[in-house]
Amino acid sequence: MSDSREEGRAQAAGSSPRESRGAQAIALEIHAREGEARAGTLRTRRATIETPAFMPVGTLGTVKATRFEALEADELDARIILGNTYHLWLRPGAETIAAMGGLHRFIGWERALLTDSGGFQVWSLGALRKISEEGTEFRSHVDGSLRFLSPEISMEVQAALGSEIVMSFDECARGDASAEVARESMLLTARWMKRSRARFDELQREAMDTGRIDEREAHASSVMTPDSRLQTPDSKLSGAQALFGIVQGAAHLDLRRESLARTVEIGFDGYALGGLSVGEEKSVMYEVVAEIAPEMPAHSPRYLMGVGTPEDLVECVARGVDMFDCVLPTRNGRTGQAFTSRGKLNVKNAQWARDRGPLDERCACGVCRRHSRAYLRHLYQTGEMLASILLTHHNLFFFLDTMRRVRQAIRSGDFTRFRREFLEGVSSGVD
RNA sequence: GCAGGGGUGGUCGAGUGGUUAAUGGCACCGGGCUGUAAACCCGGCGGGUUCACACCCUACGUAGGUUCGAAUCCUACCCCCUGCA
Numbered sequence: 001m002s003d004s005r006e007e008g009r010a011q012a013a014g015s016s017p018r019e020s021r022g023a024q025a026i027a028l029e030i031h032a033r034e035g036e037a038r039a040g041t042l043r044t045r046r047a048t049i050e051t052p053a054f055m056p057v058g059t060l061g062t063v064k065a066t067r068f069e070a071l072e073a074d075e076l077d078a079r080i081i082l083g084n085t086y087h088l089w090l091r092p093g094a095e096t097i098a099a100m101g102g103l104h105r106f107i108g109w110e111r112a113l114l115t116d117s118g119g120f121q122v123w124s125l126g127a128l129r130k131i132s133e134e135g136t137e138f139r140s141h142v143d144g145s146l147r148f149l150s151p152e153i154s155m156e157v158q159a160a161l162g163s164e165i166v167m168s169f170d171e172c173a174r175g176d177a178s179a180e181v182a183r184e185s186m187l188l189t190a191r192w193m194k195r196s197r198a199r200f201d202e203l204q205r206e207a208m209d210t211g212r213i214d215e216r217e218a219h220a221s222s223v224m225t226p227d228s229r230l231q232t233p234d235s236k237l238s239g240a241q242a243l244f245g246i247v248q249g250a251a252h253l254d255l256r257r258e259s260l261a262r263t264v265e266i267g268f269d270g271y272a273l274g275g276l277s278v279g280e281e282k283s284v285m286y287e288v289v290a291e292i293a294p295e296m297p298a299h300s301p302r303y304l305m306g307v308g309t310p311e312d313l314v315e316c317v318a319r320g321v322d323m324f325d326c327v328l329p330t331r332n333g334r335t336g337q338a339f340t341s342r343g344k345l346n347v348k349n350a351q352w353a354r355d356r357g358p359l360d361e362r363c364a365c366g367v368c369r370r371h372s373r374a375y376l377r378h379l380y381q382t383g384e385m386l387a388s389i390l391l392t393h394h395n396l397f398f399f400l401d402t403m404r405r406v407r408q409a410i411r412s413g414d415f416t417r418f419r420r421e422f423l424e425g426v427s428s429g430v431d
Numbered sequence: 432g433c434a435g436g437g438g439u440g441g442u443c444g445a446g447u448g449g450u451u452a453a454u455g456g457c458a459c460c461g462g463g464c465u466g467u468a469a470a471c472c473c474g475g476c477g478g479g480u481u482c483a484c485a486c487c488c489u490a491c492g493u494a495g496g497u498u499c500g501a502a503u504c505c506u507a508c509c510c511c512c513u514g515c516a
Binding site for chain 2: 053119142303
């Protein structure tokens with residue numbers, strides 16, 4: 001099995017992704033469809049990812065309150081997690097991570113990584129930044145120093161991180177942005193994407209990507225951590241990083257279509273919908289996804305950035321999305337909210353003080369098998385860090401397990417029913 | 432026993448004659464979190480009536496007193512702390 005991996009590497013060695021036609025960085029195979037929903041397998045140089053997939057967020061090189069063992073174990077079995085360019089660039093710095101052999105080696109994670117470009121921070125850091133054609137000037141939230149991030153720098157940092165999937169550097173307009181503002185922002189994103197693409201390709205040619213798997217490591221890792229899910233059996237992959245483009249345009253469908261056309265014209269390994277779930281009405285997000293996702297290239301992964309609630313995931317799978325990431329399971333776990341098959345449960349509430357039941361009667365996770373609501377509430381109330389750990393675990397399980405069930409339902413042609421029952425469940429309320 | 436200090440709302444602790452139902456912290460109660468400036472943020476928090484505006488009642492150890500007005504001043508008593516015997 002490691003033979004095929006070495007073969008893939010041999011093919012990739014010394015050739016740029018552009019030169020080697022057919023040798024893609026990632027490959028998506030669709031196995032089943034139901035309506036716009038699709039189930040498939042996305043192969044990357046490190047892990048094979050069943051889609052639709054949820055990707056836990058690990059901004060600073062850690063999925064907060066979670067050990068990597070737990071992410072890998074069958075219960076969660078996360079195949080890919082996120083890292084963030086802006087945050088890792090500030091601390092510990094791209095040079096440090098490159099010196100450590102890239103983000104995988106630095107954090108001890110052998111599966112796939114997707115790195116966000118820092119584009120979202122252009123938006124979320126609001127008052128701390130100034131945008132120009134060249135890039136974005138940030139006031140570091142860590143020490144107040146002035147920092148400059150551009151498409152080129154973002155690509156350089158992401159090469160140093162060595163992620164499997166690199167995101168273009170974009171600008172995210174407010175969800176309620178006017179057509180004028182959204183158009184200007186979308187065009188800036190288009191220009192930044194072109195620059196991202198150019199610099200990314202240079203960096204791949206210059207072998208600046210730290211995430212390449214060398215033969216020694218491939219051998220060592222297959223011996224030390226036998227994990228069939230890391231293998232890419234039919235290895236025709238180039239071994240390079242993949243680059244995703246991002247469709248912007250706020251709530252304006254004409255701008256979204258124009259953005260999609262411009263993005264496809266540049267050409268990427270995958271396509272993302274950005275700038276959603278940033279304050280606009282939920283119906284707007286669903287409409288944009290419903291209109292745009294099906295028009296995105298059918299043979300490439302479609303990634304809805306930053307979304308969402310469990311309902312959002314199911315609803316957007318139904319509209320044609322393959323990949324999601326969101327901080328909700330981890331952040332809300334740390335802030336006392338559990339996601340359950342009957343909707344959200346506020347662990348803080350006094351009504352659970354003597355409740356012997358699990359967070360979710362229908363949940364098979366280790367936390368629900370072992371601990372009561374009363375205990376989890378006690379941990380939260382007393383500020384014990386185990387509260388964060390257990391709630392995060394449960395929430396990640398709920399998200400990842402929901403996606404497993406979504407995939408299963410699509411494959412068995414049962415997604416429509418699954419969707420209806422799931423939505424009924426989460427809106428029924430916890431008691 | 433003598434001298435000094437002190438007793439404030441669930442709790443710690445401000446306030447030392449007049450918007451004081453009483454600053455603030457904690458606790459408690461509730462809400463929020465969607466490409467993570469987040470183990471965070473916001474709100475409530477004496478009791479009662481009211482949808483609400485509002486109104487009424489009870490509160491600063493206990494009991495009296497001074498004053499138009501007291502948690503704040505005076506007297507007595509109770510209790511706690513420190514020092515000296």
